[in-house]
Amino acid sequence: MLDDGGLRVLELAGKGYCCSQMMVIMALDEMDREDPDLVRAAGGLCDGLGDCSGPCGVLTGATLALGLYAGKGMDMEEPEDCLPVMIESLRDWFTERTLEYGGTSCGAILDGACGQPHPTRCGGLIGEANAKVREILVDNGLDPAEGRELP
Template structure:
């Protein structure tokens, strides 16, 4: 049985959002914000950078999500020193989570069926990655429900 997050992910996929956009939208929803420009930007990461030859959009979208909490976003702001460690944790987890697919590229995960996300594979990865970024945030002293203060 799916939880509220799982149902939200299915709803977003049904609306035509790709994996990277779903990761960003779930994070924005968690912190109570909207940012259509960021969601549109995440579309550039869809389908492994468009042709499935690049890194899976679940991973790149999760990295964007971590950056929302700890990256530099304004001239008078500094990136949080924990960002590099959080990204390393995400990379290590994602590499392990996708090892049975043969790699972290979208094409590896989809067995070369570019543009046709597999609901079980992709949905499972999205759900697991969303839980993982929340855990990484908590492990590093962040509250996933509170985004970085806007200047």
């Protein structure tokens, strides 16, 4: 049986979003925001940077989500000091989590079947990564429901 996160992943996949976009959308959902431009930009990370040779969209999308909470977005802002540590924590977790697939690239996770997301592998990684992003944020004193203030 799927939880709410799993149902959301299925819904987004059915609407044609890729893994990196789903990670960003779920972070925006958490903040009760929409940002079509950001979701569109995350599309540039789909399919391991387009040919499955690059990093999995779950990892790049989750990294974008962390940046959404802690990165610099305006001239008068500074990134949160914890951002590099949060990204390192995410990367270390993802590297360990994907050892069974032979690497963090989209191609390794999909066994070379580029452009054909594996429902269990990709869907499971998205749900787990979304939970990990929340955990990392909380561990670093950031509220997943808050995000950065809008101008």
